Amino acid sequence: MNTRAEIVDRARALYEDLDFGSVKEWCATTGRKAVGYLPVYAPREIIHAVGMLPVGVQGGGDRLEIIRGDAFYQSYICHLPRSVVELLQSGRLDMLSGMLFPSTCDVIRNLSGMWRILRPGLYTRYCDVPQVPEAGTGAKFWRRELETLLDDLAKLAGVTPDPASLSRSNALYNEVRDVIGALYRARRDTPWKLPTEELYLILRAGEVLPPEDFIQMARDYLAVTAADDARPRDRVRVIVVGAFCEQPPLGLIKTIERAGCYIVDDDFLLGNRLLTAPVPIGGDPLTALADTFVRHAMPSSILYEHAPDGKKKLIPARVAAARADGVIFAAPSFCDPALLDRPMLRAGAEAANIPCIAFQYSENTGQFQQFREQAGTFSDSIKLWGGQA
Amino acid sequence: MELQKEMIAEHFRRLEQAPETHEPVVYTFVPGNLTELVRSFGALPLLPEINALQSGMRGMSRKYIAEAEKAGHSEDVCTYVKCDVGMIKSGNIGPTGTRLPKPDLLLLSYTGCYTFMKWFELLREEYDCPAVFLHIPYQSDGRLAPEHRQFIVDQIREKIIPALEKVTGRAYDEGKLRELLGYSRDAEDDLVAVLQTAKQRPSPIDAYFGAVYYVGPIFSAFRGTPEGAAYYRALRQEVDARVAAGQGPTTPSGRLDEQKYRLVVEGPPNWTSFHEFWQMFSDEGAVCVASTYTKVGGTYEFGFRHDPGDPIGTLADYCGGCYTNLSLPQRIDMLVNYVKDYAADGFLINSVKSCNSFSAGQLLILREVEKRTGIPGAFIESDLVDPRYFSAANIKNRLESYIQMLAARRLGGAS
Numbered sequence: 001m002n003t004r005a006e007i008v009d010r011a012r013a014l015y016e017d018l019d020f021g022s023v024k025e026w027c028a029t030t031g032r033k034a035v036g037y038l039p040v041y042a043p044r045e046i047i048h049a050v051g052m053l054p055v056g057v058q059g060g061g062d063r064l065e066i067i068r069g070d071a072f073y074q075s076y077i078c079h080l081p082r083s084v085v086e087l088l089q090s091g092r093l094d095m096l097s098g099m100l101f102p103s104t105c106d107v108i109r110n111l112s113g114m115w116r117i118l119r120p121g122l123y124t125r126y127c128d129v130p131q132v133p134e135a136g137t138g139a140k141f142w143r144r145e146l147e148t149l150l151d152d153l154a155k156l157a158g159v160t161p162d163p164a165s166l167s168r169s170n171a172l173y174n175e176v177r178d179v180i181g182a183l184y185r186a187r188r189d190t191p192w193k194l195p196t197e198e199l200y201l202i203l204r205a206g207e208v209l210p211p212e213d214f215i216q217m218a219r220d221y222l223a224v225t226a227a228d229d230a231r232p233r234d235r236v237r238v239i240v241v242g243a244f245c246e247q248p249p250l251g252l253i254k255t256i257e258r259a260g261c262y263i264v265d266d267d268f269l270l271g272n273r274l275l276t277a278p279v280p281i282g283g284d285p286l287t288a289l290a291d292t293f294v295r296h297a298m299p300s301s302i303l304y305e306h307a308p309d310g311k312k313k314l315i316p317a318r319v320a321a322a323r324a325d326g327v328i329f330a331a332p333s334f335c336d337p338a339l340l341d342r343p344m345l346r347a348g349a350e351a352a353n354i355p356c357i358a359f360q361y362s363e364n365t366g367q368f369q370q371f372r373e374q375a376g377t378f379s380d381s382i383k384l385w386g387g388q389a
Numbered sequence: 390m391e392l393q394k395e396m397i398a399e400h401f402r403r404l405e406q407a408p409e410t411h412e413p414v415v416y417t418f419v420p421g422n423l424t425e426l427v428r429s430f431g432a433l434p435l436l437p438e439i440n441a442l443q444s445g446m447r448g449m450s451r452k453y454i455a456e457a458e459k460a461g462h463s464e465d466v467c468t469y470v471k472c473d474v475g476m477i478k479s480g481n482i483g484p485t486g487t488r489l490p491k492p493d494l495l496l497l498s499y500t501g502c503y504t505f506m507k508w509f510e511l512l513r514e515e516y517d518c519p520a521v522f523l524h525i526p527y528q529s530d531g532r533l534a535p536e537h538r539q540f541i542v543d544q545i546r547e548k549i550i551p552a553l554e555k556v557t558g559r560a561y562d563e564g565k566l567r568e569l570l571g572y573s574r575d576a577e578d579d580l581v582a583v584l585q586t587a588k589q590r591p592s593p594i595d596a597y598f599g600a601v602y603y604v605g606p607i608f609s610a611f612r613g614t615p616e617g618a619a620y621y622r623a624l625r626q627e628v629d630a631r632v633a634a635g636q637g638p639t640t641p642s643g644r645l646d647e648q649k650y651r652l653v654v655e656g657p658p659n660w661t662s663f664h665e666f667w668q669m670f671s672d673e674g675a676v677c678v679a680s681t682y683t684k685v686g687g688t689y690e691f692g693f694r695h696d697p698g699d700p701i702g703t704l705a706d707y708c709g710g711c712y713t714n715l716s717l718p719q720r721i722d723m724l725v726n727y728v729k730d731y732a733a734d735g736f737l738i739n740s741v742k743s744c745n746s747f748s749a750g751q752l753l754i755l756r757e758v759e760k761r762t763g764i765p766g767a768f769i770e771s772d773l774v775d776p777r778y779f780s781a782a783n784i785k786n787r788l789e790s791y792i793q794m795l796a797a798r799r800l801g802g803a804s
């Protein structure tokens with residue numbers, strides 16, 4: 001088995017490769033196609049079922065120089081779409097045969113139309129996830145959307161849509177979510193053994209690796225961390241909320257941890273675990289996938305909250321589940337879903353006397369001093385006074 | 390227009406008295422509103438965006454936004470939402486100075502704007518009343534797919550109508566709904582005729598600044614009412630008379646008969662300095678001959694009319710076709726066609742900081758429209774109701790330079 005350093009180094013190399021070399025290599029060796037998707041939730045099972053590689057395009061982070069992307073966006077729009085456009089216009093996404101745009105917000109929605117103009121020949125689909133909770137209308141609508149997507153992608157892949165193949169993909173992505181669940185539980189229980197910086201890199205690898213390879217990597221990582229004899233330190237346990245789409249720079253995650261916090265739950269790359277229950281295997285796989293979304297999608301800022309007290313209860317429930325001491329609301333600047341949700345979520349947290357701080361970042365934020373001070377003071381105040389300073 | 394003022398004042402009077410008269414009140418948004426359906430149950434619609442824009446025009450929005458930001462709302466989000474939240478926190482006195490009633494039902498028609506969902510989640514925190522949700526699929530493929538239309542129809546039948554029945558205590562009356570849809574269709578015919586008069590020279594209307602008044606009744610509470618239909622009949626007669634007399638519209642610089650530049654505009658206006666903004670155009674002799682903003686509450690000029698023959702299906706078609714629910718390529722086509730059909734000299738985008746639904750992608754829209762029409766466009770940045778983002782000097786400068794450029798092009802073309 002690989003050592004911890006080898007696993008993390010491989011994940012880091014994948015994360016740092018803005019040219020998606022592993023995806024290009026996969027396409028070249030298998031002779032098959034790859035289809036990209038933007039945050040937050042895309043039904044990767046459908047892409048996989050037709051023999052293509054699902055590729056998460058999670059922005060350019062802090063290592064991508066934006067040369068063309070800024071010409072497409074005003075200063076008051078978040079950073080993610082400009083780095084995605086940069087990746088596109090610089091040819092780095094040329095290996096993709098299609099792109100899915102989940103209904104995360106209006107920025108990503110409008111980007112789907114921009115894509116059609118910028119790449120007229122490329123398959124582009126907007127994934128209008130159902131915002132209604134009814135198992136009848138909502139699931140029927142989403143099943144139909146998934147069916148259209150499956151038919152389109154099968155055509156693109158040159159195969160016939162095959163329910164058995166989709167069932168296998170559903171089962172495989174159940175395993176993916178299982179192993180991610182195991183990683184999150186392990187970090188929650190022993191955060192001193194699984195720094196979030198590493199966990200995050202492993203999850204990022206899952207955005208570009210074939211699912212089978214990711215599962216192996218994640219299991220290997222779990223095994224080496226379980227064997228680790230690191231000892232707990234005097235740190236506070238926090239959950240980081242709001243970073244589900246535009247990803248924070250790795251330096252920001254490190255800064256939070258170095259400032260005396262263990263991150264014990266977060267929203268990073270939320271789409272990879274948005275379904276909180278396994279997709280049932282057996283029966284019609286499209287119906288199973290659609291139903292699971294409608295019944296078991298995790299409450300989050302990208303979906304309408306139908307329960308009147310849902311927003312109020314969400315953070316206290318997450319804090320309790322993670323046995324956290326406090327909450328860091330970390331949202332990308334100009335991010336509608338995260339920032340519009342924040343007052344509601346924060347009110348729920350404060351009503352339950354949960355200490356909170358809030359800040360905004362961009363994926364290309366380079367200076368962390370201010371975050372270090374904020375997170376450091378937060379952690380000290382929790383240690384000294386339970387956050388009531 | 391006096392008639393419109395009276396209609397609106399009367400509507401707000403009824404809203405204020407609703408707690409005593411027990412007229413049920415339904416909060417809903419402009420794009421994708423189901424006004425005829427709501428009214429067929431004897432309920433009164435109340436539209437939070439209209440309150441926000443009116444607060445902006447009446448100089449109240451700065452205070453309301455500050456109130457909302459003090460309560461933890463981010464500087465970076467839609468100012469309509471903050472203006473509304475601030476208004477509620479300041480006593481919920483509406484734009485006409487009357488107290489607004491609490492909703493009996495929050496009817497969220499999620500049409501073309503993500504923020505609507507959050508806005509209603511926020512409103513639900515303020516009011517203890519039922520909320521019902523209508524998901525309108527986005528026209529990403531440039532059309533409302535038949536299965537999407539069916540999805541909307543199913544939701545209206547299975548959720549929206551039962552919710553309205555429960556709140557109002559009345560049974561669904563399809564005959565009544567058909568009758569109201571007939572008023573809508575008549576008003577829409579007249580509105581389209583009015584907007585299309587801008588093809589004339591001089592244009593008898595300003596199809597951006599002036600037209601926001603014209604679309605007021607149909608976008609707010611008066612679609613599907615006899616008063617609404619009568620208003621548009623009267624408006625059409627008034628505008629036809631202007632055409633016959635060869636007159637231009639009344640603007641802040643007086644009547645604009647001598648129109649030097651014909652412009653198409655994309656994006657919402659700024660409401661806090663609305664007249665000042667308009668005057669910058671009229672001082673230059675520029676008239677707006679078409680705009681996309683006046684289609685947020687429905688696009689009628691391409692043939693859609695509410696159809697009393699298919700009452701629920703027509704509501705689905707209406708919701709799907711509102712401007713904010715159109716794809717970016719459709720929006721570009723629309724602007725290109727406006728420039729051509731209305732023989733415009735130029736086009737301008739007013740990009741508002743508040744609104745990702747409108748603004749994300751506008752720089753590409755600008756380039757594409759330029760490419761396809763051969764006409765350079767102008768790009769201005771402001772906001773809807775946050776006065777901090779209306780820089781009069783900057784905007785004036787930009788507009789003047791743009792007009793000078795159009796003038797130079799004209800000379801160049803003539804030489």
Ligand code: SF4
Binds near residue numbers: 081107334336337338
């Ligand atoms: S960061 Fe927020 S606003 Fe930007 S694309 Fe993502 S969800 Fe949308």
Ligand code: SF4
Binds near residue numbers: 467469502744746773
């Ligand atoms: S984001 Fe735009 S469309 Fe949505 S409520 Fe605000 S101004 Fe209206």
